[in-house]
Amino acid sequence: MSRPFLIGVVLAALVATPVLAQERDAKDRQRLLDLAYTLGESHALRQACQGETDQYWRSRMVRLTEVEQADQAFDAQMRERFNTGFASRRSEYPTCDDASRKAEQQVSRKGQSQAQRLSQSVRQAHREPDSVADDEGAR
Template identity: 70%
Template sequence: MSRPFLLGVALAAFVAAPVLAQERDADGRQLLLDLAYALGESHALRQVCQGEADQYWRARMARVTEVEQADEAFDGQMRDRFNAGFASRRGQYPTCDQDSRQAEQQAAHRGQTLALKLSQSMRQVRKAPDSVAEGEAPR
């Protein structure tokens, strides 16, 4: 399986049961910013080989911002990080070659790792309360 496919699967799991950005702790918000940067990198590197019309990773970023429903300031930070990742890789890899393809794989792997961490943190936030907290009497 290709790394971009795996990242897509991880992102799908991430957005399937959203936790809003404002419900995340500082570490979760930082993971979102790091993911936005990785998506920007992936977008630039994919476009180098697939062409400017390819919007695969930009569409994924749009979905993340839609699902997160972040306040205006944090939404702007995520977009800025996406654009910074895009600019850094576009400048570094202006042509499609083995190096740019390898960099795309690395960016996709980094994004996949971040998406999985976010997905795991969502499960912890949404973890069912213990039986005592639900009102059951201790035995």
Template identity: 65%
Template sequence: MKRLPLNALLALTVLSAAGTALAQDRGPVERQTLLDLAFTLGESHALRQVCEGGGDQYWRSRMVRLTDVEKADQAFDAQLRDKFNTGFAARQGQFVECDDASRQAEQQVARKGQALSAKLSRSMRTRAPDGQAAPESVADN
């Protein structure tokens, strides 16, 4: 069986866990995890562009989808976008060419995103009532 690359798993798991509740319904720990996830998506966006080119918008489109699904109030939405941009700026220009080091950095960030996703997913499972409808996935698009 072919194994999915870690960044593909990130797209499938990290963002789908983020779409399980509206931002205003989340507690402070979950909101911080969402902010950390937004930062990680920004990092992923910058690192992916090293190999795929500046026109690649894969992770940016996932971030847009995240903000759409969360339906955050204006202040929290601005915080999410700021964290994404900060994560992007932190990694932009770190690697000048697509090589093993840039791919390794991308994989490391993907693992961080997976951990954040798992944290969000666990917190939502402990709060979700039985029989709740499946959440809208941010990974769709």
């Protein structure tokens, strides 16, 4: 699973159907926190091989927080999760080697799965009000 594909899924889900974080249910808020952690892990693993100037995943995290327009407390939680994921993988894989590349692939797959679940949840949340309106219109 390629990184561009993963980020495409994430951004498509979040940009195409923006929902303020305050309006999300607890599961979606947790999914966002988990995704922020995974983006932090990805950032650390990518920097191990690309160098500390690489900001690919950090810029995606910034975009995520911009799209979410979360309240200050939730925004801080997302940033903290990103930083925790980053610190965890940075300490575990400080240099680029086969193990760090394998970890990057595993994290990419995990992130893709998280993004798909979040995307499905957002799409479902946007369909439910429409189906209620359709039912009422049929009366």
